[in-house]
Each structure stands twice: as structure tokens, then as C-alpha cells.
Amino acid sequence: MSQLVFDPAKVMNIDYTQRTEYLEGLEAIQAAHKVLKEITYTPSLPDKGYTNRTLYVNVDTLEITEKPVTQQMKDVFIGGRGFGLYHLWNAVKPTTRWNDPENEIIISPGPVAGMTQYAGTGKSLVVSLSPQTDIPIDSNVGGFFGPLLKFSGFDALELQGKSDKDIILFIDGVKGIIRIEEAPTDPVDSHVLAEVLTHMYAENEADLPNISVVSTGAAAEHSLIGMLNFSFYDRRRGCVRFKQAGRGGIGTVFRNKRIRALVCRGPVVKGNLNHPADPETIARTGIKYHKEIRENDGTQCMMRRNGTAHIVEIMDAYDLLPVHNFQFGSHPDVHRIDSAYWQQRCTQATVDGCWYGCSMACAKGADGLVLKTGPYQGHMVTVDGPEYENAAGLGSNCGVFDPDALLELNFYCDTYGICTITYGTLTAFIMECYQRGILNKERTGGLEMTWGNFEADLEMMHQMARGEGFGKIAGLGVKKMKEHFIQQGWGDPQLINDIGMENKGLEYSQYMSKESLAQQGGYALTNKGPQHDEAWLIFMDMVNKQLPTFEDKAEALYYFPLFRTWFGLNGFCKLPWNDVVPADNASQPEPQKVPEHVQNYVDLFTATTGIRITKEDLIMQSARVYNFQRVFNIRMGKGLRLHDAAPYRSLGPVTREEYESRAERYDKQIVDEMGLDPVGKTTEEKMALHREWRTGRFSKLMDAVYTRRGWTLDGVPTLDRLKELGLDAFPGVVEVVKQHLS
Amino acid sequence: MIQVNEEPLDWHEGMTVRDVLRARNYRFPMLIIHVGGALIPKQDYDTATIPDGAVVKVIHLISGG
Numbered sequence: 001m002s003q004l005v006f007d008p009a010k011v012m013n014i015d016y017t018q019r020t021e022y023l024e025g026l027e028a029i030q031a032a033h034k035v036l037k038e039i040t041y042t043p044s045l046p047d048k049g050y051t052n053r054t055l056y057v058n059v060d061t062l063e064i065t066e067k068p069v070t071q072q073m074k075d076v077f078i079g080g081r082g083f084g085l086y087h088l089w090n091a092v093k094p095t096t097r098w099n100d101p102e103n104e105i106i107i108s109p110g111p112v113a114g115m116t117q118y119a120g121t122g123k124s125l126v127v128s129l130s131p132q133t134d135i136p137i138d139s140n141v142g143g144f145f146g147p148l149l150k151f152s153g154f155d156a157l158e159l160q161g162k163s164d165k166d167i168i169l170f171i172d173g174v175k176g177i178i179r180i181e182e183a184p185t186d187p188v189d190s191h192v193l194a195e196v197l198t199h200m201y202a203e204n205e206a207d208l209p210n211i212s213v214v215s216t217g218a219a220a221e222h223s224l225i226g227m228l229n230f231s232f233y234d235r236r237r238g239c240v241r242f243k244q245a246g247r248g249g250i251g252t253v254f255r256n257k258r259i260r261a262l263v264c265r266g267p268v269v270k271g272n273l274n275h276p277a278d279p280e281t282i283a284r285t286g287i288k289y290h291k292e293i294r295e296n297d298g299t300q301c302m303m304r305r306n307g308t309a310h311i312v313e314i315m316d317a318y319d320l321l322p323v324h325n326f327q328f329g330s331h332p333d334v335h336r337i338d339s340a341y342w343q344q345r346c347t348q349a350t351v352d353g354c355w356y357g358c359s360m361a362c363a364k365g366a367d368g369l370v371l372k373t374g375p376y377q378g379h380m381v382t383v384d385g386p387e388y389e390n391a392a393g394l395g396s397n398c399g400v401f402d403p404d405a406l407l408e409l410n411f412y413c414d415t416y417g418i419c420t421i422t423y424g425t426l427t428a429f430i431m432e433c434y435q436r437g438i439l440n441k442e443r444t445g446g447l448e449m450t451w452g453n454f455e456a457d458l459e460m461m462h463q464m465a466r467g468e469g470f471g472k473i474a475g476l477g478v479k480k481m482k483e484h485f486i487q488q489g490w491g492d493p494q495l496i497n498d499i500g501m502e503n504k505g506l507e508y509s510q511y512m513s514k515e516s517l518a519q520q521g522g523y524a525l526t527n528k529g530p531q532h533d534e535a536w537l538i539f540m541d542m543v544n545k546q547l548p549t550f551e552d553k554a555e556a557l558y559y560f561p562l563f564r565t566w567f568g569l570n571g572f573c574k575l576p577w578n579d580v581v582p583a584d585n586a587s588q589p590e591p592q593k594v595p596e597h598v599q600n601y602v603d604l605f606t607a608t609t610g611i612r613i614t615k616e617d618l619i620m621q622s623a624r625v626y627n628f629q630r631v632f633n634i635r636m637g638k639g640l641r642l643h644d645a646a647p648y649r650s651l652g653p654v655t656r657e658e659y660e661s662r663a664e665r666y667d668k669q670i671v672d673e674m675g676l677d678p679v680g681k682t683t684e685e686k687m688a689l690h691r692e693w694r695t696g697r698f699s700k701l702m703d704a705v706y707t708r709r710g711w712t713l714d715g716v717p718t719l720d721r722l723k724e725l726g727l728d729a730f731p732g733v734v735e736v737v738k739q740h741l742s
Numbered sequence: 743m744i745q746v747n748e749e750p751l752d753w754h755e756g757m758t759v760r761d762v763l764r765a766r767n768y769r770f771p772m773l774i775i776h777v778g779g780a781l782i783p784k785q786d787y788d789t790a791t792i793p794d795g796a797v798v799k800v801i802h803l804i805s806g807g
Contacts, residue, residue, distance in 0.1 A: 578803060
């Protein structure tokens with residue numbers, strides 16, 4: 001165990017107030033805007049966390065209407081991701097695809113969102129049919145838009161239809177105006193567009209923090225992996241920054257609807273805007289938590305200093321950091337991109353947060369980066385992060401250990417509207433295909449996609465933004481690239497499928513799961529695809545050995561996905577749950593659940609809504625939405641056992657190099673787990689033994705998890721389970737599953 | 743010999759909890775450590791010694807993700 005010590009003397013001397021500005025053309029851009037529709041409405045603040053209405057906007061017909069929030073919506077779906085799934089279910093048919101007009105983008109913050117007394121309460125959830133998976137995707141995002149939307153009077157925003165011109169939706173929650181404007185000459189990329197729009201819609205300098213912009217960038221128009229940036233105004237730096245709704249291509253849906261941006265102008269944020277039922281309990285719980293952060297964070301994860309990048313070197317130490325497309329778990333050059341480096345590179349005169357009142361404050365910024373490539377070459381910019389996923393995905397997984405190159409990749413992903421996790425995993429796949437001759441310079445149009453070649457990596461990204469060359473193929477994502485390469489006859493189909501790290505069409509996020517069966521399930525047995533926000537069980541399973549049986553793993557894959565779903569129903573960030581723990585947590589029962597924090601969440605929900613719940617009710621609330629989403633997947637033609645299949649790279653060693661790099665470990669498993677003798681066997685023979693063992697136990701895990709979740713062995717929620725959850729009363733649910741129950 | 747998270751580890755006289763963490767390269771800062779069922783407070787990692795044959799559990803909290 002090591003504790004990184006912060007040395008302020010080592011921080012690079014960077015003037016974070018110096019950066020390229022983009023406001024010169026603002027007046028001309030504004031003059032070109034044309035009002036297509038404007039309505040007035042009565043702004044309102046939430047009562048006990050809910051405004052009790054949602055906003056529907058059709059960007060084709062220009063219909064703008066309010067819808068009531070029903071008691072059923074609150075009881076069954078709570079808010080956030082639940083409200084998103086509810087609206088999407090009502091909007092689409094089983095035949096709807098991502099680019100059909102009836103597909104929606106729903107943004108909903110949840111009843112607790114906007115609270116300023118506790119850490120991590122500024123989240124909103126974005127839900128849509130994904131261009132990558134053809135099922136609902138949900139993406140959890142910070143920034144100010146969600147809370148400001150709620151404080152403008154709406155628990156959710158539904159966007160439907162497809163415009164024939166580029167438009168901006170402006171919600172003025174102070175004056176009570178909703179306006180759709182044609183925006184013919186607005187900038188395309190987020191870092192320019194959001195700066196321009198923030199200044200365009202703010203009434204004065206003091207109003208800048210009350211503006212939040214949702215936007216994407218050029219790559220969202222030419223790829224399936226588009227991301228949404230949610231802005232927040234950084235008063236200290238005097239600039240607009242972003243948090244990202246990254247996964248599943250919602251930015252692509254956004255641009256397909258020809259939405260250039262959403263702009264919300266909310267009231268000045270104060271501590272009482274959410275009008276909770278019991279403000280005293282909220283204040284007391286918040287004070288207790290802030291004290292805990294202040295006293296413990298410095299000797300625990302140091303989130304305030306390092307953000308999520310603090311685990312780069314930890315993952316490396318445990319052989320869990322993805323290297324070269326998840327082949328290996330560590331690399332000798334990782335010290336070049338670990339948190340000791342980012343402490344020096346990120347400008348941290350004070351801690352950063354992406355919503356008011358968050359004492360964990362893990363949003364970091366690297367200032368003063370002068371770009372070396374692309375359309376903004378020579379510009380000086382601030383880069384958000386890098387967060388762990390970016391450092392691992394854009395860095396180690398692609399063999400990129402040059403920190404400035406990593407920051408430039410991170411910056412362009414953000415401004416072009418590309419999910420960094422997806423881009424990292426798909427580029428790592430391309431680089432391995434290049435290594436193994438599946439791709440070559442001719443097939444990539446001249447790009448030498450060798451490990452660590454960040455010049456080629458950046459050029460591929462610029463191509464993606466321009467919709468040109470191999471970058472356009474890369475923008476299809478791993479699943480469609482696999483199909484394309486196989487169709488072209490460019491390599492062994494089994495190898496291509498084994499090393500392409502996607503499940504359901506979504507790329508894996510940045511953790512090695514080979515040695516944790518529970519995490520293999522934590523990735524593959526998910527609703528939306530392999531994102532770690534359902535369950536991160538590697539330490540419990542692989543290191544601690546706390547989950548020895550299939551039933552133990554199944555129990556963890558029941559509890560943790562449901563517990564973590566709940567954050568997305570309410571507007572919470574996951575990080576404050578377990579990236580700091582109370583001083584006496586070690587002596588509590590089930591300390592890995594951080595029981596005091598679980599009780600905090602129970603208390604905060606009750607104190608906000610006035611609805612008294614227990615920790616068991618919390619799980620039940622999530623279970624309703626989680627099972628509804630599973631049924632939704634089935635309704636869309638997916639959501640069965642076959643769709644939960646995992647690529648073999650996530651289960652075990654695909655190649656000879658992988659096996660031989662950890663031969664001692666793998667040989668020992670042949671003895672201990674399979675009861676066989678590896679002596680005298682070739683590497684290929686031993687790899688075959690591993691494949692049989694590993695795929696077999698993954699199949700047994702599926703059986704155990706489905707049984708624990710109350711699903712059939714084909715992954716379908718049973719009628720009994722749906723009745724237990726009260727979902728049988730929801731129109732259409734029983735009809736969907738009945739087709740799959742015999 | 744001692745058992746650390748169900749794996750054997752060579753024991754030596756005067757072995758401390760800190761020695762075990764170094765030997766296993768356990769660098770994560772949020773740990774709960776039991777030696778023979780007894781919780782070892784974090785401030786004692788440098789001084790708490792481990793008897794031969796002890797069962798050591800080093801529970802890493804979840805974090806990550």
C-alpha cells in the first residue's frame with residue numbers, strides 16, 4: 001500500500017486564465033438565428049424534489065407541450081433513468097430504430113438532483129435508443145443542465161422528431177420562455193459552441209453560471225458513437241467546462257435530429273430550491289458527510305486532489321489496467337500517465353466540482369495545452385480530466401504513454417463529441433488488428449495504427465470528425481467493424497470476434513475482467529452493455545476471494561447492479577458512495593456496501609420526497625426499473641441469453657503472447673481449478689483447456705445470476721417476478737415476456 | 743507460512759502487516775485487514791506482527807468504477 005503525497009512545489013507553472021477565446025463572431029452568429037417557435041410558460045420550483053410536470057418538444061412539428069408527472073411514474077419509475085425509460089417505452093414501437101423520428105432523447109435529473117447540501121447531487125440521466133445497440137441506452141452525466149432544467153420547472157425533457165434544419169432549443173426558466181431557433185451558422189464543435197452560447201444567452205457576466213448548454217461535435221454527424229457534453233461555467237477559470245453523457249451514441253441521435261444545442265437558463269442556485277420535505281435532516285446528513293471527506297479523503301483515495309485518475313497506478317499494480325486491447329494488465333511506462341504526473345499537470349489551485357456543494361470535487365482540469373494537430377492547431381485549451389477511463393482507454397489500452405498526446409486525444413474526443421471510453425476500446429481493437437495483419441496500411445488508407453502511434457490515432461479521430469477515410473469506418477464501433485472486416489475476408493473470424501471487446505454492440509470500459517468471473521458477469525450481464533456502472537466486483541472476487549461460489553457471485557450481481565441503478569433514478573453520483581468511507585467502516589457489517597452511506601441515501605430520499613423508505617425499499621425501487629429495462633430490451637428484439645454473450649478476450653487469454661506472459665498463473669489454474677497437469681502440453685493445448693473451463697464457468701454464472709434475478713435461464717423475467725415488482729400492471733409488459741415463456 | 747486471502751505467503755520472524763502488503767504489492771489505500779479474525783487498525787500496520795500460520799484477510803473496498 002502506498003499513499004501518494006501531494007507536493008505543491010512540483011505543480012507546473014501554468015497560467016490557467018490564458019486560453020484561446022471564441023467570442024469574436026458571437027453577434028453575427030446570433031443575428032443569423034431565426035425564431036421558429038416561442039411559447040411562454042409559468043416557471044416553478046420543485047416541491048419535495050418534483051416539479052410534477054415534464055416538457056415535450058417535437059423538433060419536426062415544433063410542438064411544445066407540458067405533461068403531468070403521474071403518481072404511477074413516481075411510484076414505479078422514481079425519476080432520472082426511470083422517467084427516461086417510461087417516456088421512451090411510450091414513444092417507440094418494437095420496430096423503431098435509432099434514426100426514426102419517433103425515437104426520443106430524454107433528459108431527467110431525478111428528485112434528489114439539485115440538492116446542494118450533499119456531495120454528488122447534480123446528475124441527470126440521458127436515455128435514447130442507441131445507434132450502437134438498438135436497445136435503450138442510459139448515460140449518467142454531471143454538469144448543470146439537469147438541475148437547472150428542474151429549477152426551471154421540469155422533471156424531464158423529451159425530444160422527439162427530426163428537424164430539417166439545425167436548431168437550438170432555449171429554455172429560460174427565469175422569464176418563462178421556451179424557444180426553438182434556427183441556428184444556421186453556429187459553430188459545430190462543443191468547446192467553441194458552448195462558449196459562444198453561454199455568453200449569448202447569459203444576460204450579463206453574473207448570469208454566466210446560470211447557463212448550461214448541451215451539445216456535441218463534428219464526429220457525432222459521421223459516426224455512431226457520438227457523445228453529449230453538458231456544460232458548467234467554471235467561475236475560477238472563467239471558462240465553460242463539460243461533463244459527458246458518453247455511452248451508446250446519444251450524440252449521434254442528437255445530430256440526426258439536427259439539434260445543434262439545448263440551452264437552459266435557470267435561476268440563481270440556492271440551497272433551498274428543491275424544497276425538500278425535511279431540510280434539517282438533509283443539512284445534518286450533508287454536514288456529517290463533508291466532515292468525513294475533509295478528515296478521511298487525504299488518507300484514502302485523495303479524490304479531491306487526484307480525481308478518478310488516482311487508480312491508474314493501482315490498476316497497474318493489480319494487473320487490471322488494460323494494455324494493448326485488454327491483452328495485458330500492466331505496463332512499465334504507466335508512471336508517465338499516473339496520478340503522480342497528473343498532480344503536476346492539472347492546475348489545482350483549488351478543488352473542482354461539477355455541481356454546487358460537492359465536497360468530493362473530483363472534476364479536474366489540465367490547463368494550458370497547446371494543440372499540435374487538427375482544426376484547432378496552435379490553440380491553447382483547458383482539457384477536462386483526464387479521468388481514469390480516459391487515461392486507461394486513450395492511453396495504456398492503445399500503448400499511448402505520452403501525456404500531452406493523451407490530453408490532446410481527450411480534448412478532441414470531447415469537442416468532437418466522441419465517447420472517450422468507446423474511442424479507446426475501438427482504437428485498441430484497430431491497433432491489435434493492425435498488429436496481427438487483419439489491417440494494414442493499405443486497408444487503413446495510410447494510417448500506421450501501431451501501438452502508441454498517437455499521430456495516426458489523432459489523424460483517425462480527425463477523419464472521423466470529417467466523415468472521411470478509415471476514421472469513418474472506425475466510427476461505426478467495434479461490432480460493425482468486426483462484421484466489416486470479416487465480410488472483407490481480412491482475417492480469421494474467430495480471432496476477430498474474440499478480440500473485439502464489445503457486448504450488445506457497446507464497447508467495454510477500461511478494466512481487465514479475465515481473472516474475475518464476477519466482473520465478467522458485471523460487464524456482460526447488464527442491461528445496456530459493458531459499462532462498469534452496474535457492478536465493479538474485481539476486488540471482492542479476484543483479490544479478496546469474498547465470492548467463492550456461483551451463488552455468492554450471483555448475489556453480488558443481484559445487489560450491486562440494483563443498488564447502483566438507484567443513483568441514476570435520483571440524480572446522485574456514484575463516487576461519494578464508496579470513494580471515501582467513514583473512519584469506523586471497517587467495523588461495520590458488510591463494509592464493502594459502506595452501510596453508513598447507504599443509510600445516508602435512505603435518509604436523503606426520505607427527507608427530500610417525504611416518502612419514508614428503508615434500504616430494502618431502495619433495492620426494490622431499482623428492481624422495478626431494472627426489470628422494466630430488461631423487458632424493454634426484449635421488446636426491441638434483444639435482452640435474451642444470447643445477447644449477454646461475452647467476447648472471449650474478456651474471459652481469458654486469446655493469444656499465445658497473452659498466455660505466455662502470465663504462464664505461471666494460467667498453468668497453476670490448470671492444476672488447481674481443472675485438476676490437470678500442464679507439463680508436456682503445448683501452449684495451444686493449454687489455451688484450449690482454459691477456453692473450455694472459462695466459457696463453461698461463465699455459462700454456469702449466467703444460470704446462477706438469472707435464477708437470482710428471478711429470470712428464466714434464457715434471461716427473461718418470470719411472471720412471478722413481474723408480479724412481485726408490480727410491473728404486471730404496466731401496459732404491454734406481460735405481453736412482451738409471454739412470447740418467451742413456455 | 744501464512745495464508746493471505748487464501749493464498750500462501752512465506753513467513754519470517756517479526757513480519758508485520760506492512761510487510762504483507764509490500765510482499766503482495768497491495769497498494770490500494772482503502773483496506774480492511776484481519777489477522778486471525780482480529781481487526782488491525784490502520785495506524786498499527788507498521789507495528790502489528792503476524793504469527794506463523796496466521797490467516798490474514800486483506801479486504802479491498804470496492805472503489806473503482
